Amino acid sequence: xxxxxxxxxxxxxxxxxxxxxxxxxxxxxxxxxxxxxxxxxxxxxxxxxxxxxxxxxxxxxxxxxxxxxxxxxxxxxxxxxxxxxxxxxxxxxxxxxxxxxxxxxxxxxxxxxxxxxxxxxxxxxxxxxxxxxxxxxxxxxxxxxxxxxxxxxxxxxxxxxxxxxxxxxxxxxxxxxxxxxxxxxxxxxxxxxxxxxxxxxxxxxxxxxxxxxxxxxxxxxxxxxxxxxxxxxxxxxxxxxxxxxxxxxxxxxxxxxxxxxxxxxxxx
Amino acid sequence: xxxxxxxxxxxxxxxxxxxxxxxxxxxxxxxxxxxxxxxxxxxxxxxxxxxxxxxxxxxxxxxxxxxxxxxxxxxxxxxxxxxxxxxxxxxxxxxxxxxxxxxxxxxxxxxxxxxxxxxxxxxxxxxxxxxxxxxxxxxxxxxxxxxxxxxxxxxxxxxxxxxxxxxxxxxxxxxxxxxxxxxxxxxxxxxxxxxxxxxxxxxxxxxxxxxxxxxxx
Numbered sequence: 194x195x196x197x198x199x200x201x202x203x204x205x206x207x208x209x210x211x212x213x214x215x216x217x218x219x220x221x222x223x224x225x226x227x228x229x230x231x232x233x234x235x236x237x238x239x240x241x242x243x244x245x246x247x248x249x250x251x252x253x254x255x256x257x258x259x260x261x262x263x264x265x266x267x268x269x270x271x272x273x274x275x276x277x278x279x280x281x282x283x284x285x286x287x288x289x290x291x292x293x294x295x296x297x298x299x300x301x302x303x304x305x306x307x308x309x310x311x312x313x314x315x316x317x318x319x320x321x322x323x324x325x326x327x328x329x330x331x332x333x334x335x336x337x338x339x340x341x342x343x344x345x346x347x348x349x350x351x352x353x354x355x356x357x358x359x360x361x362x363x364x365x366x367x368x369x370x371x372x373x374x375x376x377x378x379x380x381x382x383x384x385x386x387x388x389x390x391x392x393x394x395x396x397x398x399x400x401x402x403x404x405x406x407x408x409x410x411x412x413x414x415x416x417x418x419x420x421x422x423x424x425x426x427x428x429x430x431x432x433x434x435x436x437x438x439x440x441x442x443x444x445x446x447x448x449x450x451x452x453x454x455x456x457x458x459x460x461x
Numbered sequence: 462x463x464x465x466x467x468x469x470x471x472x473x474x475x476x477x478x479x480x481x482x483x484x485x486x487x488x489x490x491x492x493x494x495x496x497x498x499x500x501x502x503x504x505x506x507x508x509x510x511x512x513x514x515x516x517x518x519x520x521x522x523x524x525x526x527x528x529x530x531x532x533x534x535x536x537x538x539x540x541x542x543x544x545x546x547x548x549x550x551x552x553x554x555x556x557x558x559x560x561x562x563x564x565x566x567x568x569x570x571x572x573x574x575x576x577x578x579x580x581x582x583x584x585x586x587x588x589x590x591x592x593x594x595x596x597x598x599x600x601x602x603x604x605x606x607x608x609x610x611x612x613x614x615x616x617x618x619x620x621x622x623x624x625x626x627x628x629x630x631x632x633x634x635x636x637x638x639x640x641x642x643x644x645x646x647x648x649x650x651x652x653x654x655x656x657x658x659x660x661x662x663x664x665x666x667x668x669x670x671x672x673x674x675x676x677x678x
Contacts, residue, residue, distance in 0.1 A: 361548050367535040368508045368542035369613040371565035379564055383550075 227444065233434075234441030242435035243442060250416050251424035252442055258332065258407075258420055259400040262339035266347045266396045269340070271389070274351025278358075289348075296345035303341050304409025311337065312410070334411035335418040339400040347396040354388030387458045394454035398447055462486045462616070464649050468516035468526075470502050477514070478503060480675040482668055484649035489663045492653045494670025500653045501545060503675070504619050507651065508542055509535035536565075541615030543623050547606035549594035555605050556581065556590040562613030572614070580608040583638040585631075599626035604635060611642045618643065618650040624659055636662065 233239060242248060273292055277285055295303055312318045312329040321328055328334050358381060366380045404422040411418040413427060421443045428436035463485040470478045478499035484490045492500045505511045507518060512529040519525055525533045541562070549558050559581055563573025581587055584604040589597070597605065603626040610618060623639070624632050640663045643650055652660060657667050668675050 361544070361546070362550065364510050365542060365544060365548045366565050368510065368540050369562055369565035369610070370536050370539070370567065372536055372567070375565060375567060379561065
């Protein structure tokens, strides 16, 4: 029984360059705008603009809103993902369709829907207003808007994570005497950890970029609901340099989220 | 301690298996029969992973299942199971996979580590201890799965074609290790196989599936 890995034969494909060549236009299309942003964004004026209180405030609001939205999505979305992954005998197609709708719905429409629900004259809004909990145009509204549009991502990728759980491994652990608690700790959580972290990172990324639903439902109030995307849009009208600087900061944050979640996943 | 089985099983959808036998402490029971005759399903019923259609399984006075009702769950039956497919955790090392036996049985850390070390040696896995299970050959994976079942310090073993992936010479040393290991456990033990002759050194009783019934040879 030899176990030393055999050297792989060199791939000899005749048209190996074709996939590469046909990928170039797409890569250029993605890379050019990013390069332009970074090029302008790294100029002196833009770097100075980034340290203005308004810019820092927008970054702070964005991080807070996206974190809260991600937490809310995890709490609300992962149970749905879990349920869908267990192939329920009824309703799964309807529920999956419903959970996916925010993904294909224009965010402005999503914001309108939230306004009709939680707004001052909305279905729930009137009673919330009556008990002194107005939601629309507050930071809570920004969180709800970001959570609404990010939900599909955590449901989709979460379902895949739960489906990845192996029944055979769980059965095996049971026969070896594992109690439900031992299985949760040593069999189930280790299998779920990485895919769930990945889906949470995906959700955070989407929440960070949310614009349409936020401006419709939460407005653009500095320090409360003006997230980076909203601030960028506002600034573009009169101060392009600051807008670009903020845009770059958002790219950096998204990139850091990817990097950190990748690190956490690899370190396990 | 003896095991009493009197069950009827659905295998897949149609053909049934009627199994009636008792096995006493120290017995090694070989279950032999054609493909698809329900040997694995019988094993899984004894393990509590599937419910029989009718009949009962008990150990001494403790009823494990009655009809389709499972009274004692898998985790409380004291088995070490080696399924047909090794079912290892691909991202964990051989050592971690073997140690999982003791973790599942909730052995003390010391006892678990001692048992893991003992069976890593017995199944000649010392050199592979740090290798990821994903990188094992079929035979190495089969030996790891065996070591894990033994390292869980079970009362009974249930082995489903444990030698199927092994080369001829490694088969001999594995049978030696299995025979030694079985001797140290209470039993009875059950082994599903197509080659009863391979296990002659454990002095087994052979039960054969014929025409949907399990009959003593």
